[in-house]
Amino acid sequence: MKRSIWQLPRARMAAFSVFARNFLVWRKLIGPAIVLNFGEPVIYLLGLGIGLGALVGDIGGLPYLVFLASGIVASSAMISVSFEGMYSVYTRMVPQKTFDAIMATPLDIDDIILGETLWAAFKGLLSAVAILIVAALLGAVPGGWMALWALPVVFLLGLAFAGPAIVMTAIADNYDFFNYYFVLVVTPMFMLSGVFFPIETLPDWMQTAVLVLPLTHAIEVIRPLIVGEPVEHLLAHLAVLAGFAVVAYYLAVALVRRRLWN
Amino acid sequence: MTLPDPPSARSQTTAAPVVRARGLVKCFGALRAVDAVDFDIPAGRCFGFLGPNGAGKTTTLKMLMGLADFDAGELSVLGHALPAEARAIRARVGLVPQGDNLDPDFTVRENLFMYARFFGLSRSEVASRVDALLEFANLTHKAEARVDQLSGGMQRRLTIARALVNDPEVVILDEPTSGLDPQVRHVIWGRLAELRARGVTLVLTTHYMEEAERLCDELVVMDHGRILDQGSPGELIARHVEPDVIELRGAVSDGVFATLTSMALRVERHGTAVYVYTGAPGPILDFLGQPDGLTVIHRRAGLEDVFLHLTGRDLRE
Numbered sequence: 001m002k003r004s005i006w007q008l009p010r011a012r013m014a015a016f017s018v019f020a021r022n023f024l025v026w027r028k029l030i031g032p033a034i035v036l037n038f039g040e041p042v043i044y045l046l047g048l049g050i051g052l053g054a055l056v057g058d059i060g061g062l063p064y065l066v067f068l069a070s071g072i073v074a075s076s077a078m079i080s081v082s083f084e085g086m087y088s089v090y091t092r093m094v095p096q097k098t099f100d101a102i103m104a105t106p107l108d109i110d111d112i113i114l115g116e117t118l119w120a121a122f123k124g125l126l127s128a129v130a131i132l133i134v135a136a137l138l139g140a141v142p143g144g145w146m147a148l149w150a151l152p153v154v155f156l157l158g159l160a161f162a163g164p165a166i167v168m169t170a171i172a173d174n175y176d177f178f179n180y181y182f183v184l185v186v187t188p189m190f191m192l193s194g195v196f197f198p199i200e201t202l203p204d205w206m207q208t209a210v211l212v213l214p215l216t217h218a219i220e221v222i223r224p225l226i227v228g229e230p231v232e233h234l235l236a237h238l239a240v241l242a243g244f245a246v247v248a249y250y251l252a253v254a255l256v257r258r259r260l261w262n
Numbered sequence: 263m264t265l266p267d268p269p270s271a272r273s274q275t276t277a278a279p280v281v282r283a284r285g286l287v288k289c290f291g292a293l294r295a296v297d298a299v300d301f302d303i304p305a306g307r308c309f310g311f312l313g314p315n316g317a318g319k320t321t322t323l324k325m326l327m328g329l330a331d332f333d334a335g336e337l338s339v340l341g342h343a344l345p346a347e348a349r350a351i352r353a354r355v356g357l358v359p360q361g362d363n364l365d366p367d368f369t370v371r372e373n374l375f376m377y378a379r380f381f382g383l384s385r386s387e388v389a390s391r392v393d394a395l396l397e398f399a400n401l402t403h404k405a406e407a408r409v410d411q412l413s414g415g416m417q418r419r420l421t422i423a424r425a426l427v428n429d430p431e432v433v434i435l436d437e438p439t440s441g442l443d444p445q446v447r448h449v450i451w452g453r454l455a456e457l458r459a460r461g462v463t464l465v466l467t468t469h470y471m472e473e474a475e476r477l478c479d480e481l482v483v484m485d486h487g488r489i490l491d492q493g494s495p496g497e498l499i500a501r502h503v504e505p506d507v508i509e510l511r512g513a514v515s516d517g518v519f520a521t522l523t524s525m526a527l528r529v530e531r532h533g534t535a536v537y538v539y540t541g542a543p544g545p546i547l548d549f550l551g552q553p554d555g556l557t558v559i560h561r562r563a564g565l566e567d568v569f570l571h572l573t574g575r576d577l578r579e
């Protein structure tokens with residue numbers, strides 16, 4: 001009679017109807033979405049890459065703009081996924097009661113959270129694509145077409161970040177709660193995972209510490225692909241990202257069940 | 263009416279109940295929100311849960327949809343046992359929740375198409391059905407409007423239309439007309455009567471006596487998680503209250519009160535009103551005559567009297 005929130009989720013095609021819902025809404029507001037996706041990276045890459053780059057010179061044998069662009073592809077996907085998984089999912093779950101409406105159809109929370117996870121990862125992918133285009137126009141993608149291999153990795157990175165964001169949503173009482181996650185999780189990763197400077201410049205103990213951060217592993221794969229260098233430890237990095245994705249999805253499903261089942 | 267008849271109307275051979283509940287218990291901590299209830303909901307009827315706030319009506323409906331767990335008992339809907347087969351049940355049932363949860367990011371028409379998709383129904387499969395539902399809900403002229411541009415009554419009608427998008431055999435409505443003005447309420451009652459006439463089983467909760475009396479073939483009166491009695495509105499009235507009620511509003515002296523007590527089957531004073539329950543109103547009305555400063559209302563006993571008799575007159579918050 002009592003369902004366990006820890007019961008393993010099942011992946012079903014029904015999740016795509018949730019993805020489709022979000023896609024259809026996004027398509028209506030595509031104008032502002034594109035301005036955000038392209039506007040931000042242009043500002044970052046021009047401001048930091050070219051302005052700061054003139055002072056910094058080369059980093060690890062790469063022009064700073066190239067170094068930075070390849071990091072921002074990953075970090076902006078992380079940020080975009082985190083926003084979607086927290087503010088947008090919370091809006092649909094709590095004030096809008098969209099999840100309640102969907103739960104009265106054959107879909108279960110498993111399906112809803114899978115759909116939301118795929119959608120959040122897709123939004124991360126969109127922002128990464130925008131940055132890659134801007135970077136390519138600025139001549140900061142020396143890897144050429146090989147850089148497109150970064151995109152599946154970005155999607156995996158998106159899955160790895162969607163779960164934790166939805167976990168936060170499941171336990172949030174209001175939007176302000178997400179500040180903790182941004183300050184304690186997203187911003188440190190943004191600063192320390194190798195977006196702005198190589199992690200080799202960190203003290204030894206910190207170099208070890210940042211290995212627990214999924215963004216570090218994503219950048220270790222994405223940067224060489226964009227730059228056109230061989231990727232080292234590819235499978236290990238992908239395994240870390242996949243591990244985060246699977247465990248966080250499971251936790252997200254369990255905690256949303258705890259919140260919405262009664 | 264262009265809506266096709268639902269499957270239940272097409273093959274109404276089974277006498278098996280659509281819902282069967284036995285010893286159903288639902289606790290929230292120490293509170294027994296639903297406390298060992300038994301009921302059968304017959305196919306093709308309108309079945310009501312009547313009860314004051316907090317009686318456990320919404321909780322019961324949520325259990326029927328597999329949206330809430332239960333702590334003890336057995337529950338099956340359309341032959342599927344809960345909670346194991348909740349998805350199969352939800353595929354064949356429509357829900358009109360207590361608060362509207364329409365999708366504000368979509369137009370009226372898109373809301374229906376999107377909801378159909380959650381049932382695995384494609385746009386082309388439901389295109390004509392969506393048109394028929396817009397017509398049914400008197401929303402054809404608002405099809406392209408956004409949800410926040412609709413009045414409360416229109417939103418309610420859209421929610422009802424949305425609950426029909428999967429051609430359900432059972433429609434569950436939680437206080438379908440609460441908070442709506444009388445015109446809208448009458449339109450909705452008309453639509454629900456149409457559905458019932460087409461063989462759809464309706465399960466609704468309400469605390470409007472008039473709604474229960476007009477719509478329900480059978481109802482249970484619930485309070486504090488328990489079922490106090492069950493039957494058709496007529497049966498309940500016959501069982502619990504005298505056929506006639508004389509209501510006196512104004513100052514009734516103790517002497518008059520005593521005389522009424524001797525003449526009637528039951529006399530109750532509540533606030534500033536006195537209620538006289540009787541099978542023979544004539545002599546009492548003659549006795550009262552045309553008293554000054556007192557309003558005398560003679561009416562047939564109704565569900566409201568049953569309801570107050572069974573659940574008491576204490577205020578519920």
Ligand SMILES: Nc1ncnc2c1ncn2[C@@H]1O[C@H](COP(=O)(O)OP(=O)(O)O)[C@@H](O)[C@H]1O
Pocket residue numbers: 262290293295313314315316317318319320321322
């Ligand atoms: N999620 C919940 N957690 C705790 N108590 C609840 C919850 N939902 C309902 N209740 C309590 O259960 C009782 C029955 O509620 P409900 O089924 O909503 O009543 P009704 O719909 O008849 O007004 C009430 O006392 C209510 O406060």
Ligand SMILES: [Mg+2]
Pocket residue numbers: 319320321360436
């Ligand atoms: Mg209720």
